[in-house]
Amino acid sequence: MTALLESSVGPAAPAGPTPGTAAGRRGRGWTVFLLLLPAALLVVAMFSYPLLVAAWRSFAYPELGTQNYAWFFDGATNIGVLLRTVWVAFLTTVICLAFAYPYAYLMVISGRRLKTLLLVLVMVPFWTSLMIRTFAWIILLQDNGLVNEGLGLFGIGPLPLMRNTTGVLIGMVQVLLPFMVLPLYNAMAGVDMRLMQAATSLGARPSTAFLKVFVPLAMPGVLSGSLLVFIQALGFYITPALLGSPTEMLVSQYIYAQVNGQLQWGRGSVLGVVLLVTVLVLLAAAAALGRAGRRRQGATAKREAA
Template sequence: MPASTASPPTAASAPPAGRRPAARRRRAAALLLLLPALIALILFFVLPLLDIIIGSFTDPEPGLGNYLALFSDGYTLRVLGRTLLVALIVTLVGLLLGYPYAYMMTLASPTTRAVMVTVVLVPFWTSMMARNFAWMVLIQDGGVVQGILSLVGLSGVTLLGTATGVALSMTQVLLPFMVLPMFSVMQQIDRRLLLAGQSLGASRLSTFRKVYLPLSLPGVISGGSLVFVLALGFYVTPALLGSPQSALIAQIISVRTRDLLDFGGAGAMGVLILVVTLIALGASRRLAGTGTAVAAHAVAAGGDR
């Protein structure tokens, strides 16, 4: 029986003993750098969140009464449905407006691109209150928007105090959160893939649909999920431009805590929104994985008609 030729590990193949303590020290230093952020996260996010969750089960008395009330009064479900609908409309309109804009940013010259990025970032440099009061002036009865609509035969359309006016303003406020993620993904797409598809006989529209669009899906999903989640918890814009008849979930939570002192019921509403947000993020994560697979397939079959 032949003897084994495997040689025992030598000292040269093993990592030097001096490197292991050095690696541990580097990891310890990294953990120390993260410690202040971790403490702040626990103090200002985790503990308040746990307090809200516990209060939703114990205030005013222990049990599931607050959650049963949410699904039995009918009003909360209508408000939640309205909030989801407004968030979905804001996301879709933002996508329709932001996708062409982000695409044009990838085609523009560096100077023009800098101007377009500046236009996108202007809302971040403007006060939230100033923007909402500007929209209040624009969509009020007899305002600019109503005058423009009357020119195309849509006279008498009321926007201020309605969910439509709230969605219009929220779209403008949240549009940068849609454009920037899409632009970040689009500028990394190799445009030679489009030329390769056209050189193999595919039309421009077919190449865009089968190659560019799948490759840009991760940006679309990232921007859409971000806008949708932000729109779910929007408060200032619905409070200023909406009305009690078109209230969103954040307004109801504010009324329950500030006016009714129903902290348990408000906490249950907050937990409900948190669960919806987590579901939306989980769905977007799954879609992002699917979009990546579709993009890889599109690159592999980019020349197919």
């Protein structure tokens, strides 16, 4: 995952000034250590420790054993909730990408004033409270809400826009869109547009130049944006709880029901651990795919150069 995220930042940062004497190097090592210490402590205390506790509880609550895992893999409901969560997160990612790609491209090719406006339009909802946005969606999407009344003028509807997966997707896409737009913009802004001109001057059609030159160069942005959106979507709670349906629970809601309704900390922990492992497996697969893609690209480039 780090490799994937790093690759989006673009070319690796310069290594810095060459180190001086050996003593200087040692001194710098200490400085680096001290500078990293607060962040490392924070991560260990706020992230690693709770994670370990949850992992431990999945085996040790209410008593030592694997009964919580047995419970998880026993029930069709549990697997169904997990698959649904991954599916909803995947759909959210795809829809975000579909909206964000042309948007980020427009940001890159537009002039300064339009660019600022587009950026502000992305950031303003980002700075608004998640709760407020979700409640606003309820008002807009309900059966007699603004959207359905508007559609009613054209004789459509009312469409079931909330208390189902549609509502969850609408809410999640809106919330997560900035996390796709910004990495995409970052990657696209780093693409040298003269390369496209070079391609067209060598006889490529504009569409070919875009697909063969721009798209591959902007790919790291797609990957990191997709990862950011996908991972966050997997753990979303408020939006599915308010816009979704109890008949289509996601893992986060299910964890809440287990822990708060039934005091089954162990089962809640199992759900968390299984979700985490699922994410890690998916990320490993994505990383492998990315590596294979880069190798292929490198090979093609070499062949073409030869």
